[in-house]
Each structure stands twice: as C-alpha cells, then as structure tokens.
Amino acid sequence: MGLFSWFKLKSKPKSHLPKIDVRKRFDLLNRTGQGSMSKVWRARDRKLGRVVCLKLLDKEKTQKFESRFIGLNKPSEGVICMMLRHKNIVQTFEYGISYEGEPCLIMELIEGVGLNFLIETKSPQLEGNRILILSQIADALEYMHTLGFLHRDICPRNVMVTKDNIVKLIDFGLTIPNRPEFLKPGNRTGTPNYLAPEVIRRTTTDHRVDLFALGVTAYETYTGVLPWEKATSASLQTLLSHMNSPGKDPREVCPKMDKQTAQFLIKAIERDPNKRFQTAAEFREALQRLPKA
Numbered sequence: 001m002g003l004f005s006w007f008k009l010k011s012k013p014k015s016h017l018p019k020i021d022v023r024k025r026f027d028l029l030n031r032t033g034q035g036s037m038s039k040v041w042r043a044r045d046r047k048l049g050r051v052v053c054l055k056l057l058d059k060e061k062t063q064k065f066e067s068r069f070i071g072l073n074k075p076s077e078g079v080i081c082m083m084l085r086h087k088n089i090v091q092t093f094e095y096g097i098s099y100e101g102e103p104c105l106i107m108e109l110i111e112g113v114g115l116n117f118l119i120e121t122k123s124p125q126l127e128g129n130r131i132l133i134l135s136q137i138a139d140a141l142e143y144m145h146t147l148g149f150l151h152r153d154i155c156p157r158n159v160m161v162t163k164d165n166i167v168k169l170i171d172f173g174l175t176i177p178n179r180p181e182f183l184k185p186g187n188r189t190g191t192p193n194y195l196a197p198e199v200i201r202r203t204t205t206d207h208r209v210d211l212f213a214l215g216v217t218a219y220e221t222y223t224g225v226l227p228w229e230k231a232t233s234a235s236l237q238t239l240l241s242h243m244n245s246p247g248k249d250p251r252e253v254c255p256k257m258d259k260q261t262a263q264f265l266i267k268a269i270e271r272d273p274n275k276r277f278q279t280a281a282e283f284r285e286a287l288q289r290l291p292k293a
Contacts, residue, residue: 018096020104026054037061037173042109057103072181078105080149080175088140090170110168116156119220129165130293134218135284136167141214142280145207148178154213155194156220178207193226197243197271208273211283215268215276223253227269261290
C-alpha cells in the first residue's frame with residue numbers, strides 16, 4: 001500500500017465531515033475553472049487570512065462516481081488530497097462539506113496557467129522548458145504511485161505551470177487506490193483523448209494507464225497536436241480509433257524533430273502497456289537524456 005496502512009485511507013461518513021459555511025467564511029472573488037464534477041473559485045478565506053483555491057464538488061455527480069466503489073472503502077477526494085504532500089502537487093489545507101451538502105476542498109492558489117493553455121497558444125514559455133515541465137509531472141506521478149494511488153486523469157488541463165516553470169498536478173476527483181479491487185474491468189473514466197487502450201477495452205488496469213496519459217501529454221507538449229484525431233466525445237467509435245491504430249509519427253508534424261525524441265514519444269504512447277515506459281522514473285530518466293527542447 002506504500003507509505004500508509006489501509007485503515008488510514010477510510011473516508012469519514014458525510015455526517016462526520018467538518019461543516020464549512022462557504023457563504024460566511026469566503027469572499028468568492030472569481031471562478032478559476034470548472035471540472036466535470038466541480039466548480040473552482042479564487043476566494044478570500046477569512047479564517048486562514050489569505051486567498052485560496054476553493055473547490056466545490058457537484059454532490060450528485062460525485063455520489064454517482066463514488067457509487068461505483070460501494071463496499072470497497074474508497075477514500076474520498078478530500079482524504080486523498082490531504083495525504084498528498086509533494087512539491088509538484090497542489091497542497092490541500094482542509095476538506096469538509098458545505099451547509100448545502102457539497103463536498104469542498106480548500107487548497108493553495110496557484111499563480112499560473114494550465115499546460116493546455118501553453119500548448120494551445122504555442123507559448124514561448126514552452127521553448128527550452130519541455131523536459132523540465134514533463135519531468136516534474138513524472139516526479140508527481142512517481143510519488144503518487146509509490147504512495148499507492150493512480151491519478152486516472154493525467155492531461156494538460158490538470159497540470160498547472162507557474163511563470164517560473166514550477167509544475168503543480170491538480171484534480172484528484174478520479175483518483176483511486178492502486179489495489180486489485182479498484183482495477184477490475186469496467187471503470188472507463190478519464191479524459192477521452194488520454195485514455196489508455198486497456199481502459200477503453202474495459203480490461204484490468206494498473207499504474208501504466210497514467211504513464212500512457214503522460215505519454216500523450218508529452219506528445220502534445222512537443223508537437224502541439226494529439227497523436228490521434230481529437231475526440232469530440234467519449235463515443236465508443238472515437239475511442240476504438242485510438243485503440244486500433246498507432247499514433248502518427250511525431251516527425252510527420254515536426255519534420256525537424258530529432259530521431260531520439262521521436263522514438264521516445266512513440267514509446268510513450270505504445271498501445272501495448274508492456275512496450276511503453278513501465279514506471280514514472282523510467283519515463284523521466286529517458287526524457288532527461290533527450291536534447292533540450
């Protein structure tokens with residue numbers, strides 16, 4: 001189980017969670033984002049005396065997701081986030097439930113932008129910093145996997161980058177323990193363009209689903225495009241096209257790319273999990289041998 005015994009992961013019942021009076025405690029300054037199951041605010045916390053990131057989870061969508069794991073003692077997002085203490089993972093200060101019944105998390109406010117924004121805008125900030133940025137994501141993943149968790153939603157949208165190129169991995173709403181009972185076939189959750197073939201096939205999964213998603217993220221960071229045609233939905237037809245065809249050679253998009261980098265990216269998105277990188281450390285070590293980009 002990694003660094004913590006299993007009994008420490010059990011979530012408290014909702015009735016035992018600390019109540020947080022969102023309206024009285026926070027000045028909601030502006031929305032900073034919205035996930036599939038949450039709303040995120042930049043907020044002034046009167047109790048802590050600072051500006052924080054306040055995440056309010058949709059109670060119905062969260063309950064629907066958690067219902068997949070009834071009887072398995074799955075820790076809640078709040079419990080998991082409070083355990084994660086790493087320089088490349090957003091820090092969570094507190095979690096609880098609002099008076100309206102919404103699970104909520106109080107986190108550090110990251111002054112930065114999503115990696116997706118840097119990619120989409122072809123930001124000059126990426127130039128010369130791709131290896132640095134991707135290495136930090138791998139560091140965060142290595143830590144999570146050692147601790148005994150799978151992120152399950154690695155993608156550029158869930159990677160924040162500061163102006164000093166410090167990376168913070170965010171959004172642990174789909175995170176699960178890396179234990180057999182949570183890795184059984186059927187849990188097809190995540191962002192469609194970054195789903196590993198074994199997730200799409202609904203077969204047994206392991207930590208390598210995160211490495212595949214990291215590989216797609218790396219491919220996109222280097223080339224500006226996805227290895228496959230962009231999915232507009234999670235339809236089975238779209239997902240099957242990713243599963244049944246290899247990603248395009250990155251040199252088709254970037255003809256000047258060196259062979260070593262191209263081979264790295266091709267291995268990172270291998271459909272066969274046994275042929276892709278096996279650990280986040282292996283991914284990072286291979287990445288750091290590449291020419292600066």
